[in-house]
Amino acid sequence: MANHINIKIDDSGSISGSGRLLENVAYISEDIMEKQKIANGDDVIATVVPSDGMTAQQAIKAISISLDDTDAGSVSLNSEHTQTKVGKDFDQDKAHITSYNSQYTTRKSYDKLVKTIRDTQEQHKKLTLKYYQEVLNDKSLTEADIYSKPVQLKFMQSQF
Numbered sequence: 001m002a003n004h005i006n007i008k009i010d011d012s013g014s015i016s017g018s019g020r021l022l023e024n025v026a027y028i029s030e031d032i033m034e035k036q037k038i039a040n041g042d043d044v045i046a047t048v049v050p051s052d053g054m055t056a057q058q059a060i061k062a063i064s065i066s067l068d069d070t071d072a073g074s075v076s077l078n079s080e081h082t083q084t085k086v087g088k089d090f091d092q093d094k095a096h097i098t099s100y101n102s103q104y105t106t107r108k109s110y111d112k113l114v115k116t117i118r119d120t121q122e123q124h125k126k127l128t129l130k131y132y133q134e135v136l137n138d139k140s141l142t143e144a145d146i147y148s149k150p151v152q153l154k155f156m157q158s159q160f
Contacts, residue, residue, distance in 0.1 A: 024060050026058075026060045026061070026075055028065065029071065029072055030064045030065065032074075032075070037101075038064075038097075041061055044061070045097070045099075046095045047098070057117050059113075059114040059117035125143055128146055129146055135155060136151075136158060
C-alpha cells in the first residue's frame, strides 16, 4: 500500500504531497513513530536486514504513515535506491530504525553518526556511478540513470 502514498519532505522538514517514494525518506507506520518518539522530519538510521555492511545503512528523514494506509510495524524505503545500494532482490526484507535517544548517546554524537552515514552514501553513489560507467562502457550515464530499472537490468545482464 505504501508505494501509492505521494509525500515529499523539504530541507526544512515541511511535508507536502508530491512524487513517489523518495531516496532520502523512510515512511514509517505511526505506531513505530509513536513508540520510538520519532517526529516527522527527524533524522533516523535505517538498516536493511540481512545486512552486508555500511551500505545497508541509510541516514534518512522519517515520515509517519497512518495505519489507515499501511500495516502496523511497517517501514517503506525507496526500492530502486535500496536495491542498488545493498543488492537486494524484490522480496520483503526487514529494516531496523534507530533514532536519537538521549539515554544512549549525546545529540552531537548521534548527529555525527548521521553525517558519517550520509557522507558514506554520497561516496558510494559516486563510486557506483563510476563502476556502472566502466562496466557498461557509457560515460554519459548519470547518477539518476544507475537507479533506473533499464540501466540496472543492462548492468545485471552484462555480468552473466
